[in-house]
Structure formats: structure tokens, C-alpha cells
Amino acid sequence: MFYLREYRPKADRLFDHLPWVALIGPGLLLNKDGSFQKTLAFRGPDLASSTEAGLVAVRAQLNNALRRLGSRWCLHIEALRAASQDYPSSSFPDPVSDLIDNERRDAFESQERHFESRYFLTFTYLPPEEAVSTAESLLLENAPSGRGASGMYRAALNDFQGTVRQIADILTAIMPEVRELSDDETLTYLHGCISTKRHYVRAPETPAYLDA
Template structure:
């Protein structure tokens, strides 16, 4: 499925995407799958040290479960915030004053931004050669090699099952 164009003349020759194979799951030209998610995280600036350690531990625990063949890309984009609503939503005077002060801060140009975060997960199923090599090297319990010392030939069915499992995992992430 690799791009074979030696002199790319279209943007599609330069992009890695081949097809949208499921809602939100892209098949790349190299055979990998990718899914991008938009998320909002907690305000880490106002977090305590204990909260930061707990957040880091949860993230580390989630990432170490992925195994081999996975790549993670994180992107942060900053854009200017939309204008502040002109409606008066508060009837009590204290809330109204707080809202008025916030509205005045919001009027300043080039000072109000929003952050948008994107997480892209990419999975490359193991190649047949890698599967054959690992099967030849992996020993069963008792120190014997799996069945005989010859590596098994990986079927197309097994490769398709691995690919379907990757798509299911991407769907579950939603």
C-alpha cells in the first residue's frame, strides 16, 4: 500500500492517509491505523503536587499497557477566544460585579486564548517477518521452542484478525 510516486504531483501523494475504514479510524499507506481525539485536560497550573503525581501515574499506567507497535502524538493549538457574551446572567449584585470584571478583562485584545489539545494514536500491526522471527525465538514453558524449531507461516487470516483488533481498540478509546 506504500506510495510509489517518485515525483509527487498531487497533495494526496504527500499525505500518509489511504482510507477512512471506520468512524474516526484512518488506514495509512504504510498499513498502520490512526485515530485522533480532541480532549480537554485539567488545569495543571492550579494543581497540587499530589494531584500532579497522581495524574502522571494514571497517564503512565495507561501508556505502558499499549505494548509495541504504538505511536502517540500530542498537539496543542492556541486560538484567540471568541467574544464574551453581552447578556447579564446574574441577578445578585456580587455575582454581577464578578461577571463585570471578567467581561472587562475579556475585552482586551490579544490576551484571551483557548487551548485545544489533540491526541493521535497510531498502531502498526506486526509484519509477517517480525511474527515469524518472534515465533522462532520465543520458547514455551519448560524451555522448549514452540512446537518445532521452524517458524510458522503467518496466514492472511491472522493478519486480518490483528488489524480488526486494532480497529476495535481504537473504537473503544472514544
């Protein structure tokens, strides 16, 4: 008897463990298991100065936004801290305010290193199994969009995008910044998740084989 186990391919490379396949819309990923993925960048309010009633209200709004997610959904929240020496420029209505800001700038730039925090919220949704089997239809230009598994998959895609937009709209009411990442921003963010080398990543002309 021949033992062929040693000749079978092993999942021992980084791309074997990455879930991403292709960009199928602005900042919208199709994963290897047929799931959809989309990332939002957000920045929350200063809760340190909030009252107890204000905190309760924020929690209630967050709960209202996220409780609409049923089964087959997954959320990832990440705080990314990166070194930053950029002091934001601004204009002031009077010389005194400008002088105060210049003093603040000098104090900021006199220190060796500062870190800036950026926050990301990633939504992942896995459609029903009977629809996942036709994930490749999304990559075909003239794929049928009627009833059946293909239609179910496209309907799941529309539901996913609509739900993410609804949640983003609710979060916008309680957060200073909430926005969807573009293709380039999405790939740059994903690269930062698996590498310590921070640099900008531009989406390829054919945005497929993202794990390569």
C-alpha cells in the same frame, strides 16, 4: 543506453507525503502503509494549583494508561492555538455574581486578541506485516473475516479500537475532557496540520482518497 530516471514520477507533491487513505469507521483512518489512526481531543486539569502528591498521582495514572502500548504504536500530541474572541456565556444565581462576570467580559472584549489552546492525542498502530498485505480487504463489503491474513487484520483493527477506548476511559478519570473526534472533526484537524487556513472540513460521502 536510455536513462529513464528523469521520466519516472517523483514524489514532489504534497499528496505524495500524506499518509491518509480513507475513513473506515467513525473518526478511524486507514493509512497508506496499512496502519490505523485515531485522534482524541482532550483538556487536562489545572496542574499549577495541584499539590506534589496530586502530580505524582496524575503521572502514575498517565503511565498506567500508556504503558499498555507495546511495539508498533506511535503517539502524537499537539497543542493547537487559535485566535478566539468568544467569551463563554453562563447563568449565575445572584446579581452580584452576574455583575462580576459582566466586568470580566468587558475586560476580555476590550483586548484585541486572545488565543485558545486545544489539545489532541493521536494514536497510530501498524499491524504485523503479514496482515498489512491484505489492507484492501477492509474496503470490500463481503471480504472474508475468518482465519488467515484478512482475519488477522480485522482482529488487529478490533484490538486497536479496544485499546484506544480503554486508554480514553482511564484518561477521563483524570482529565475534564476526553473525547474521540468525529469524521468531520478528524478531517478538520488533519487539514489544520498541513495548512494555515483554518476552516471546517466535512467528510465526503465516499470518505476515500483523503490525500487528494
